[in-house]
Amino acid sequence: MTESTAPAPAQEENQIIAERREKLAGIRAQGIAFPNDFERRDYAADLHETHGETAKEVLEATPVAVQLAGRMMLKRVMGKASFATLQDMSGRMQIYVSREAVGEEAYDAFKRMDLGDILGVAGTLFRTKTDELTIHATSVRLLTKALR
Numbered sequence: 001m002t003e004s005t006a007p008a009p010a011q012e013e014n015q016i017i018a019e020r021r022e023k024l025a026g027i028r029a030q031g032i033a034f035p036n037d038f039e040r041r042d043y044a045a046d047l048h049e050t051h052g053e054t055a056k057e058v059l060e061a062t063p064v065a066v067q068l069a070g071r072m073m074l075k076r077v078m079g080k081a082s083f084a085t086l087q088d089m090s091g092r093m094q095i096y097v098s099r100e101a102v103g104e105e106a107y108d109a110f111k112r113m114d115l116g117d118i119l120g121v122a123g124t125l126f127r128t129k130t131d132e133l134t135i136h137a138t139s140v141r142l143l144t145k146a147l148r
Contacts, residue, residue, distance in 0.1 A: 038120035045090035116146030
């Protein structure tokens with residue numbers, strides 16, 4: 001009989017919570033733990049309903065400024081740019097965050113954010129190569145840190 005060296009699920013969860021508490025302590029030390037001045041202007045479902053059929057060229061010619069807040073459900077970091085999916089009370093919206101658009105400090109902070117964190121994003125709508133409606137972020141802020 002062989003013994004498993006994998007930690008028990010409860011131990012893994014405790015380790016994740018401990019890591020997230022450390023991140024929260026670092027955020028609090030910077031004095032920016034829970035900003036409350038972000039104003040959501042848009043909802044994911046409304047953006048899809050209003051601009052879901054808008055052509056790529058139209059979005060490029062007439063930028064649509066948006067502000068969305070939501071829980072980060074997916075995150076794909078790819079060097080100098082990343083994609084993430086935010087979910088608000090109405091649905092999901094993909095965001096594109098690039099070091100060039102948000103700045104190095106904000107991009108590094110974004111890369112340290114975890115799934116489940118609540119983010120505030122401002123930017124403009126565009127379509128990706130796969131034709132998905134996406135927010136090209138010009139600002140990304142942590143609104144609430146998820147511990148679980």
